[in-house]
Amino acid sequence: MDKLSVAGLIIALLAIFLGFAIEGGNVNALFELPAFVIVFGGTIGAVMLQSSAQQFFHAFSLLKWIFIPPIYDIEKGIDHIITWAEKARESGFLVLENRAQEEKDPYVQKALNLVVDGENTDNMRTAMELDLDISREHHLRSAAVFESMGGYSPTIGILGAVLGLIQAMAYLDNPEQLGRGIATAFIATIYGVGFANLLYIPIANKIRAIIHQQSMYREMMIEGLIAVANVENPRAIENKLSAFRL
Numbered sequence: 001m002d003k004l005s006v007a008g009l010i011i012a013l014l015a016i017f018l019g020f021a022i023e024g025g026n027v028n029a030l031f032e033l034p035a036f037v038i039v040f041g042g043t044i045g046a047v048m049l050q051s052s053a054q055q056f057f058h059a060f061s062l063l064k065w066i067f068i069p070p071i072y073d074i075e076k077g078i079d080h081i082i083t084w085a086e087k088a089r090e091s092g093f094l095v096l097e098n099r100a101q102e103e104k105d106p107y108v109q110k111a112l113n114l115v116v117d118g119e120n121t122d123n124m125r126t127a128m129e130l131d132l133d134i135s136r137e138h139h140l141r142s143a144a145v146f147e148s149m150g151g152y153s154p155t156i157g158i159l160g161a162v163l164g165l166i167q168a169m170a171y172l173d174n175p176e177q178l179g180r181g182i183a184t185a186f187i188a189t190i191y192g193v194g195f196a197n198l199l200y201i202p203i204a205n206k207i208r209a210i211i212h213q214q215s216m217y218r219e220m221m222i223e224g225l226i227a228v229a230n231v232e233n234p235r236a237i238e239n240k241l242s243a244f245r246l
Contacts, residue, residue, distance in 0.1 A: 005066050005206065012198050035188035038160035039153060039195065046152045051145055058138070059145035065210050066203055072217035078241045081224035084112075085234040093118065093229075107131065107218050111225045121226050128222045136215050143207040150200035157192015161185040220244040 017027050048056055087095045093116050100112035110131065114124045168181025220241055227237045 002067050002069050008202070009198075016194070016198075029183065030187060030190070032184050032187040035160050035164070035184050035191050038163060039157050039188055039191040042156040042159065043149050043153045043195070043200075046156070047145055047148050050148065055141050056145060059142035062139070062142050062207055063203070066206055069210050070214065072213050074217060074220060074244050077217055077221055078224070078238060078244070081221070081228065081241065082234045082238055084225075085228045085232070085237050088115075088228055089231060089234070096228075105218075105221075107135070108221050108225075111222055115225055115229045119229075121229050124229065125222065125226055128218075132215065132218050132222070136211060139211045139214075140208065143204045143211065146200045146204035146207065150196040150204060153196040153200060154189075154192040157189045157195075160188025160192065164188055216244060 017030070020030065021027055051059075084096055084099060087099075096112055097116045100109050100116060103109040103112060107128070111124070111128050114127070119127075162185070164181050164183075164185025164187075168178050168185065171177035171181060224237055224241050227240060
């Protein structure tokens, strides 16, 4: 569980609700179903229109990364590579076959299998870098889905505000209904700006940060495994990979 993400979301929401309450506002007034339907539904619909089905659903499959991100431990990765290098020098590349089957990251598993198969290191680098570039681009397009939501949401919030004002104008002779319509209009604007800046844009940036971490880890693994394939000294490999330590 990513405690920082949980704490950030809680702090952001508490700051808004507590600040509004301290000013004497009624927190219940911030919950308006019509405004929510207009802003959230309109935003989702606009993003669906611009996205392919595959990219749209893949983006939402990455939401779990916000609170349960994949772990890419550079230090452990270097330790694994050093161990693999030592084993390969002692017993040959075939000893890594079992290690490949145990590996959870499919990218690293593929690279290990290429080492076991004795693949030429130039071909190995080309294949793995292509795999990495395509995977990274696929994930970045998914992050862009949430960035687009952050762009559409405030505008649709304004649309909701205008619709609320149109509804309010129908009750000029009824102050109670007029006030409710104006409140809905302002709340739609709050939803539009709030969802964009508290949810959609932070989610997009968080996913991008995880993609960057994943790419750094996998770049380090491919450099290390190519060194293993070249039967380099484990200590020399460790010195080479130390640049990836942040």
